[in-house]
Amino acid sequence: xxxxxxxxxxxxxxxxxxxxxxxxxxxxxxxxxxxxxxxxxxxxxxxxxxxxxxxxxxxxxxxxxxxxxxxxxxxxxxxxxxxxxxxxxxxxxxxxxxxxxxxxxxxxxxxxxxxxxxxxxxxxxxxxxxxxxxxxxxxxxxxxxxxxxxxxxxxxxxxxxxxxxxxxxxxxxxxxxxxxxxxxxxxxxxxxxxxxxxxxxxxxxxxxxxxxxxxxxxxxxxxxxxxxxxxxxxxxxxxxxxxxxxxxxxxxxxxxxxxxxxxxxxxxxxxxxxxxxxxxxxxxxxxxxxxxxxxxxxxxxxxx
Amino acid sequence: xxxxxxxxxxxxxxxxxxxxxxxxxxxxxxxxxxxxxxxxxxxxxxxxxxxxxxxxxxxxxxxxxxxxxxxxxxxxxxxxxxxxxxxxxxxxxxxxxxxxxxxxxxxxxxxxxxxxxxxxxxxxxxxxxxxxxxxxxxxxxxxxxxxxxxxxxxxxxxxxxxxxxxxxxxxxxxxxxxxxxxxxxxxxxxxxxxxxxxxxxxxxxxxxxxxxxxxxxxxxxxxxxxxxxxxxxxxxxxxxxxxxxxxxxxxxxxxxxxxxxxxxxxxxxxxxxxxxxxxxxxxxxxxxxxxxxxxxxxxxxxxxxxxxxxxxxxxxxxxxxxxxxxxxxxxxxxxxxxxxxxxxxxxxxxxxxxxxxxxxxxxxxxxxxxxxxxxxxxxxxxxxxxxxxxxxxxxxxxxxxxxxxxxxxxxxxxxxxxxxxxxxxxxxxxxxxxxxxxxxxxxxxxxxxxxxxxxxxxxxxxxxxxxxxxxxxxxxxxxxxxxxxxxxxxxxxxx
Numbered sequence: 001x002x003x004x005x006x007x008x009x010x011x012x013x014x015x016x017x018x019x020x021x022x023x024x025x026x027x028x029x030x031x032x033x034x035x036x037x038x039x040x041x042x043x044x045x046x047x048x049x050x051x052x053x054x055x056x057x058x059x060x061x062x063x064x065x066x067x068x069x070x071x072x073x074x075x076x077x078x079x080x081x082x083x084x085x086x087x088x089x090x091x092x093x094x095x096x097x098x099x100x101x102x103x104x105x106x107x108x109x110x111x112x113x114x115x116x117x118x119x120x121x122x123x124x125x126x127x128x129x130x131x132x133x134x135x136x137x138x139x140x141x142x143x144x145x146x147x148x149x150x151x152x153x154x155x156x157x158x159x160x161x162x163x164x165x166x167x168x169x170x171x172x173x174x175x176x177x178x179x180x181x182x183x184x185x186x187x188x189x190x191x192x193x194x195x196x197x198x199x200x201x202x203x204x205x206x207x208x209x210x211x212x213x214x215x216x217x218x219x220x221x222x223x224x225x226x227x228x229x230x231x232x233x234x235x236x237x238x239x240x241x242x243x244x245x246x247x248x249x250x251x252x253x254x255x256x257x258x259x260x261x262x263x264x265x266x267x268x269x270x271x272x273x274x275x276x277x278x279x280x281x282x283x284x285x286x287x288x289x290x291x292x293x294x295x296x297x298x299x300x301x302x303x304x
Numbered sequence: 305x306x307x308x309x310x311x312x313x314x315x316x317x318x319x320x321x322x323x324x325x326x327x328x329x330x331x332x333x334x335x336x337x338x339x340x341x342x343x344x345x346x347x348x349x350x351x352x353x354x355x356x357x358x359x360x361x362x363x364x365x366x367x368x369x370x371x372x373x374x375x376x377x378x379x380x381x382x383x384x385x386x387x388x389x390x391x392x393x394x395x396x397x398x399x400x401x402x403x404x405x406x407x408x409x410x411x412x413x414x415x416x417x418x419x420x421x422x423x424x425x426x427x428x429x430x431x432x433x434x435x436x437x438x439x440x441x442x443x444x445x446x447x448x449x450x451x452x453x454x455x456x457x458x459x460x461x462x463x464x465x466x467x468x469x470x471x472x473x474x475x476x477x478x479x480x481x482x483x484x485x486x487x488x489x490x491x492x493x494x495x496x497x498x499x500x501x502x503x504x505x506x507x508x509x510x511x512x513x514x515x516x517x518x519x520x521x522x523x524x525x526x527x528x529x530x531x532x533x534x535x536x537x538x539x540x541x542x543x544x545x546x547x548x549x550x551x552x553x554x555x556x557x558x559x560x561x562x563x564x565x566x567x568x569x570x571x572x573x574x575x576x577x578x579x580x581x582x583x584x585x586x587x588x589x590x591x592x593x594x595x596x597x598x599x600x601x602x603x604x605x606x607x608x609x610x611x612x613x614x615x616x617x618x619x620x621x622x623x624x625x626x627x628x629x630x631x632x633x634x635x636x637x638x639x640x641x642x643x644x645x646x647x648x649x650x651x652x653x654x655x656x657x658x659x660x661x662x663x664x665x666x667x668x669x670x671x672x673x674x675x676x677x678x679x680x681x682x683x684x685x686x687x688x689x690x691x692x693x694x695x696x697x698x699x700x701x702x703x704x705x706x707x708x709x710x711x712x713x714x715x716x717x718x719x720x721x722x723x724x725x726x727x728x729x730x731x732x733x734x735x736x737x738x739x740x741x742x743x744x745x746x747x748x749x750x751x752x753x754x755x756x757x758x759x760x761x762x763x764x765x766x767x768x769x770x771x772x773x774x775x776x777x778x779x780x781x782x783x784x785x786x787x788x789x790x791x792x793x794x795x796x797x798x799x
Contacts, residue, residue, distance in 0.1 A: 074763065122760060157763070
């Protein structure tokens with residue numbers, strides 16, 4: 001076989017493998033952070049052979065990697081005049097979160113009402129974040145542009161090539177955002193970030209539920225659905241506590257979950273076609289392969 | 305009647321008025337026309353400008369030999385005032401211009417946002433980012449760097465003017481033996497004298513303060529390098545042993561690039577990495593540590609606390625600290641100092657806020673010089689360190705140095721006075737091999753910290769893919785004339 005022919009065959013094989021998305025020659029390496037749960041219990045210590053990953057329904061090879069130790073946590077807080085009735089929830093949630101936050105991570109603080117404002121860039125000193133929050137003063141604007149805020153913070157985080165988490169403290173209500181819920185959904189699908197939500201105003205909602213008209217109820221349901229969507233799409237979790245003291249447990253749960261996250265690295269077969277590529281990750285008990293665990297992982301990717 | 309009076313007398317009145325105005329103009333013209341610059345001969349002005357570029361330490365030696373008249377220094381002071389005004393106005397105007405351009409750019413973007421493609425949008429974002437950076441730089445220069453730089457110049461001018469007389473007075477006091485009767489003049493009894501009784505009562509306060517700061521999550525990590533830790537602890541203990549300290553000294557080296565050290569009541573001394581980096585020799589570092597130890601021995605914390613309750617201090621501090629920290633204008637040392645009123649190098653705003661007398665700082669300077677000397681270090685190290693930092697930190701932190709009481713000039717002169725009053729001593733240490741070894745180890749710590757800093761994520765990072773924002777070229781420590789040249793000189797400031 002001539003040398004030219006051998007080169008041609010090798011090139012053709014390479015192209016075929018690339019088109020098929022063979023591991024190692026895919027279009028991009030993806031990092032998945034997820035937790036494995038058995039009811040309310042977080043399962044740790046699973047091995048690579050206890051997982052199976054599917055992308056668009058097809059099995060994908062992967063490797064289990066050590067999670068990056070320091071997480072870049074952005075605390076995104078609704079802070080508006082309109083939040084006045086449940087501002088106490090927001091303040092409590094923030095304080096509990098920052099108290100529970102372990103050393104070693106990077107923390108930043110952003111708030112939103114009419115627009116997104118960064119009050120503290122990433123710091124290892126969580127006291128700085130606390131001080132920034134304490135210095136906020138009275139909310140000035142009456143808007144709650146949650147969609148814009150989530151969209152913009154995702155844009156800012158887009159280029160951080162590391163483990164990222166957003167903890168959103170807010171009601172999910174949205175007033176005058178430029179971006180639609182669809183815009184945010186697409187952005188979230190493309191972003192490599194886990195979003196956790198500490199819902200605010202749930203207690204109030206419960207108290208006044210009987211007095212709400214169907215329109216208001218619909219708005220509130222929609223806001224909750226939006227927050228749930230953020231968490232579900234990204235492999236995070238949304239919490240809607242019905243009493244104030246629950247915020248402490250929620251804060252601790254969030255950081256415990258982060259601490260118990262697994263990380264999988266795999267080569268995605270998906271092309272940058274701006275379409276949503278669904279993921280499925282299975283995990284099972286090593287002692288009893290019949291027993292499947294729940295995996296809290298992002299639903300998929302939109303690769304642009 | 306009035307009309308007839310005017311018509312009858314108006315030519316006469318007009319003539320009178322014109323002559324009065326003319327006479328006044330003739331009398332005032334020379335004074336108005338003669339600007340401060342014109343009052344000073346070019347050669348004298350040049351000589352004064354050269355002198356003002358020297359360090360404080362050099363000026364202490366050279367000022368008695370300089371022969372400038374009071375009128376010349378007064379004219380120079382006016383020149384400096386005028387130059388500062390021009391320079392500040394210039395940069396305020398530039399900041400306003402950049403701000404205007406920024407708003408125009410943003411308005412154009414808003415108008416075109418639906419029409420432009422992503423490439424064009426990125427270009428516009430980069431332009432906006434650049435203008436934001438330029439506006440911020442011009443604003444910082446106008447509001448902080450320029451005033452501080454000119455205050456530095458004026459303080460040196462004070463030194464040229466007043467130090468020769470001050471020196472004569474000091475020499476006269478030494479000759480007459482009067483200097484021994486000054487407050488804390490009993491330097492041969494250091495360690496056996498009681499400055500303010502009850503240092504041990506401050507230990508609890510200090511422990512509480514340390515605990516609260518740790519709980520607040522504001523404590524930077526400690527430097528882990530054993531060589532650095534041991535060296536700083538040994539040096540501080542050596543100074544402590546030769547001071548009036550009656551409590552154990554706890555030394556912590558914090559891994560923070562801030563150039564600061566602070567002491568909490570009861571003997572808790574915190575030294576930040578930046579200070580170790582900035583110190584050029586052992587006597588400089590010893591001088592700073594001695595200053596901090598003096599705050600403990602003189603119980604300034606306790607005396608401060610008597611003025612207001614701890615909680616009110618914390619409340620006040622929290623308000624201000626939140627403001628400062630979110631503005632990014634100050635660093636962690638400011639927070640500590642605000643929190644407990646204590647006590648960095650006296651650089652922080654808190655002393656004003658908390659109503660602390662400038663006497664505390666002057667007292668710590670005096671005692672610090674004594675302790676460094678008593679421990680066998682060259683007490684001039686303290687002045688040299690201040691000297692170096694006056695230009696550097698003054699720019700970096702607008703809250704520091706000249707923003708504090710007492711004025712820098714006064715602190716320098718009082719420290720020098722104390723040094724001259726001290727009995728002569730042979731073999732005072734300026735530097736040591738241990739210090740150099742510590743510096744070598746510190747380089748590793750710094751390199752690691754810088755590496756971690758590079759890894760620091762940011763929400764405020766520049767837009768990806770844009771060229772780096774333009775800079776108005778001015779480095780801390782450079783002569784201010786580089787930024788605002790006098791007429792006839794060339795500017796190096798970009799844009």
